[in-house]
Amino acid sequence: MIRVAWVVLLLTGLLPWCAATAKDPTWREVDPENLVFIELFEGEVFLELNPQFAPKTVAQFRKLVQDQFYDGLSFYRVIDGFVAQGGDGSDLGELSLVPLIDAEFEREMDADIEFTRVQKTDLFADETGFVNGFAAARNLSENTVWLTHCPGAVAMARNDNPDSSRTDFYFVIGQSPRYLDRNMNVFARVIEGMEIVQQIKRGPANQNGIFQDDTSPSRIRRMRLASDIPKSERKTAFVVDTNSKGFEQYLEERRNRKQKFFHNRPPQVLDICQVPVASRTTK
Amino acid sequence: MIRVAWVVLLLTGLLPWCAATAKDPTWREVDPENLVFIELFEGEVFLELNPQFAPKTVAQFRKLVQDQFYDGLSFYRVIDGFVAQGGDGSDLGELSLVPLIDAEFEREMDADIEFTRVQKTDLFADETGFVNGFAAARNLSENTVWLTHCPGAVAMARNDNPDSSRTDFYFVIGQSPRYLDRNMNVFARVIEGMEIVQQIKRGPANQNGIFQDDTSPSRIRRMRLASDIPKSERKTAFVVDTNSKGFEQYLEERRNRKQKFFHNRPPQVLDICQVPVASRTTK
Numbered sequence: 001m002i003r004v005a006w007v008v009l010l011l012t013g014l015l016p017w018c019a020a021t022a023k024d025p026t027w028r029e030v031d032p033e034n035l036v037f038i039e040l041f042e043g044e045v046f047l048e049l050n051p052q053f054a055p056k057t058v059a060q061f062r063k064l065v066q067d068q069f070y071d072g073l074s075f076y077r078v079i080d081g082f083v084a085q086g087g088d089g090s091d092l093g094e095l096s097l098v099p100l101i102d103a104e105f106e107r108e109m110d111a112d113i114e115f116t117r118v119q120k121t122d123l124f125a126d127e128t129g130f131v132n133g134f135a136a137a138r139n140l141s142e143n144t145v146w147l148t149h150c151p152g153a154v155a156m157a158r159n160d161n162p163d164s165s166r167t168d169f170y171f172v173i174g175q176s177p178r179y180l181d182r183n184m185n186v187f188a189r190v191i192e193g194m195e196i197v198q199q200i201k202r203g204p205a206n207q208n209g210i211f212q213d214d215t216s217p218s219r220i221r222r223m224r225l226a227s228d229i230p231k232s233e234r235k236t237a238f239v240v241d242t243n244s245k246g247f248e249q250y251l252e253e254r255r256n257r258k259q260k261f262f263h264n265r266p267p268q269v270l271d272i273c274q275v276p277v278a279s280r281t282t283k
Numbered sequence: 284m285i286r287v288a289w290v291v292l293l294l295t296g297l298l299p300w301c302a303a304t305a306k307d308p309t310w311r312e313v314d315p316e317n318l319v320f321i322e323l324f325e326g327e328v329f330l331e332l333n334p335q336f337a338p339k340t341v342a343q344f345r346k347l348v349q350d351q352f353y354d355g356l357s358f359y360r361v362i363d364g365f366v367a368q369g370g371d372g373s374d375l376g377e378l379s380l381v382p383l384i385d386a387e388f389e390r391e392m393d394a395d396i397e398f399t400r401v402q403k404t405d406l407f408a409d410e411t412g413f414v415n416g417f418a419a420a421r422n423l424s425e426n427t428v429w430l431t432h433c434p435g436a437v438a439m440a441r442n443d444n445p446d447s448s449r450t451d452f453y454f455v456i457g458q459s460p461r462y463l464d465r466n467m468n469v470f471a472r473v474i475e476g477m478e479i480v481q482q483i484k485r486g487p488a489n490q491n492g493i494f495q496d497d498t499s500p501s502r503i504r505r506m507r508l509a510s511d512i513p514k515s516e517r518k519t520a521f522v523v524d525t526n527s528k529g530f531e532q533y534l535e536e537r538r539n540r541k542q543k544f545f546h547n548r549p550p551q552v553l554d555i556c557q558v559p560v561a562s563r564t565t566k
Contacts, residue, residue: 080478081434081559105547123406123552151364151458162546175434175458175557179540179549195363195485202478257462263445264388266462269406274458276364 026244027280028133030191030237034058035226036065037235038193041219042200045193046237046281047154050134052113053147054104054187057156057165061187064098064167065223074217075200079209081175084200085157086220087168096166103162104185106146109138113145116242118251118270124148124178128272130242134189135272137181147186150176150273152197154188171197176273191239191279236282251275309527310563311416313474313520317341318509319348320518321476324502325483328476329520329564330437333417335395336430337387337470340439340448344470347381347450348506357500358483362492364458367483368440369503370451379449386445387468389429392421396428399525401534401553407431407461411555413525417472418555420464430469433459433556435480437471454480459556474522474562519565534558 034049051058064070070087077085109115115138117129125137128148135153138145147153153172156165165185190197200218203209211217226234240247254275255268317332334341347353353370360368392398398421400412408420411431418436421428430436436455439448448468473480483501486492494500509517523530537558538551 080481103546119406121406123402123404123554124550160543175554177557178554179537179545179557181549182547183545183549195488198363198481198485202481205478254462260443262466263386264465266464266466267407271406271458271461274460274462 026241026246027238028241030239032226032234035237036188037224037226039221039223040196040200041221043193043196045196046191047188048133048191048237048239049188050147052132053107053134054185056101057104057185057187060099060101061169062225065225066228069167070220070223072219074211074214074219076203076217077208077210078200078203078217080173080202082173082177083170084173084197085168085170087157089168098167100163101156101165101185104187105162105182106144109143109145114243115145116247118272118275121269122272124181130277133239133242133277135275137272146182148176148272149178149180149184149186152190152194153186154190155184155186158184173197173200191237192281237279238281239279240277242277309524309529310521311524313522315509315517318520319471320507320509322504322506323479323483324504326476326479328479329474330471331416331474331520331522332471333430335415336390336417337468339384340387340468340470343382343384344452345508348508349511352450353503353506355502357494357497357502359486359500360491360493361483361486361500363456363485365456365460366453367456367480368451368453370440372451381450383446384439384448384468387470388445388465389427392426392428397526398428399530401555401558404552405555407464413560416522416525416560418558420555429465431459431555432461432463432467432469435473435477436469437473439468439470441467456480456483474520475564520562521564522562523560525560
């Protein structure tokens with residue numbers, strides 16, 4: 001009984017998510033064209049692709065997945081608290097037949113972008129918010145919007161040339177490196193399986209996370225696009241609709257924490273990268 | 284050759300740390316009284332205790348370590364992207380003989396606090412900075428300062444009563460939950476082994492991270508205070524001196540990223556939780 005009571009107490013105070021799920025939120029089914037199943041040896045990871053922000057990157061990534069390009073490749077550069085980078089290491093690419101991808105670092109804030117504002121004053125941007133479940137930020141004077149480097153964001157690696165993304169990608173696995181915002185092709189996010197991504201083996205810290213041999217890194221077993229799997233055989237993924245009233249209410253509750261637990265009331269602000277967006281999968 | 288060239292390119296652009304180590308920084312030896320070795324079955328983790336901010340919590344934690352209280356206990360509540368909480372689950376504590384600890388949520392900004400400012404405008408505080416290697420924040424009008432909930436911060440769990448910390452503690456393992464600042468007894472930080480902490484098994488997500496049986500969670504093999512081990516037999520830990528000129532320069536370089544890699548120059552700001560403080564150990 002004590003254990004149960006204590007657990008309940010803890011939950012009221014500390015629990016970071018589930019508020020959205022508790023209130024019967026509006027769910028959005030992830031378009032199977034944008035749903036990627038990544039099978040690692042550690043477990044399964046679900047990505048949602050974002051063609052609205054990175055159409056060229058998404059098109060190339062989809063094709064690479066369909067060509068089974070990534071199957072068997074490793075996460076060859078993994079720095080704890082920062083990124084897990086995978087692929088074939090061919091990003092410099094003179095030897096690669098895969099075309100380069102143009103920079104898709106940010107885009108115009110058009111009418112087709114529904115921006116659910118999270119925070120007006122942000123350290124790195126004029127405003128932060130969600131666009132269809134993706135953490136984003138905007139610059140009001142330039143009327144631009146971009147996807148932010150929150151944990152779970154997926155982006156293409158590149159060299160100094162802004163248009164040099166090609167095949168290799170990274171997961172953000174630590175405190176959001178927001179200084180990379182507007183500098184990388186962020187094209188997807190992890191909607192399920194971040195606890196699996198966190199199991200990816202870290203590389204040697206004194207080698208900047210780069211494995212020095214091919215035997216020890218974690219590997220990609222297989223990647224598949226949901227739309228390539230017969231409907232009856234594939235999983236379906238849902239994410240909370242960040243344009244919904246329920247989500248607005250969830251933001252409001254996180255922003256105004258009224259629980260007795262908070263001896264010092266937290267500032268009424270939200271870090272865009274510390275606002276979990278709930279998801280669920282079927283089958 | 285291509286591989287090498289490409290690796291070098293990537294490092295110039297993306298590498299988050301090592302700038303401090305590259306410039307022959309001033310190192311500070313961690314006081315053996317404040318150095319705790321946590322042996323997990325996954326590997327070893329080094330903590331630095333902070334009696335300057337949490338003297339009562341540190342005193343009790345030291346005693347618990349010396350009493351071998353934690354040896355064999357589990358991380359029974361682990362939520363990916365948030366916290367890994369360990370101990371005996373007795374925090375409600377009617378049955379525990381261990382005394383409760385008073386709230387040590389923040390302290391006065393006295394002359395003995397050397398505050399190396401990182402950022403003037405912060406979402407959650409008037410200013411952020413480092414105090415002897417610990418990420419901190421301050422309130423200028425109230426003249427208070429506190430340790431922030433960055434990844435690697437270690438704090439005591441409690442129930443709604445601010446003075447109800449006792450034995451159980453948590454590591455912050457995800458994007459900094461800064462809304463908990465000034466509400467918890469933050470008393471230590473991980474100085475080595477965050478990649479080990481990240482291997483702690485996550486609990487079931489639909490049970491709020493709480494393991495429902497005693498067999499599956501990760502366990503603490505042993506904890507020891509460095510000062511309890513003969514000098515000739517123990518490891519020594521060094522951390523970069525955050526009061527040094529070298530560290531100021533490191534901050535300045537992170538704040539003003541001039542590398543060609545940055546097509547869009549990042550805003551000249553720093554997230555206190557995204558500023559790694561280098562460490563090294565001997566033996």
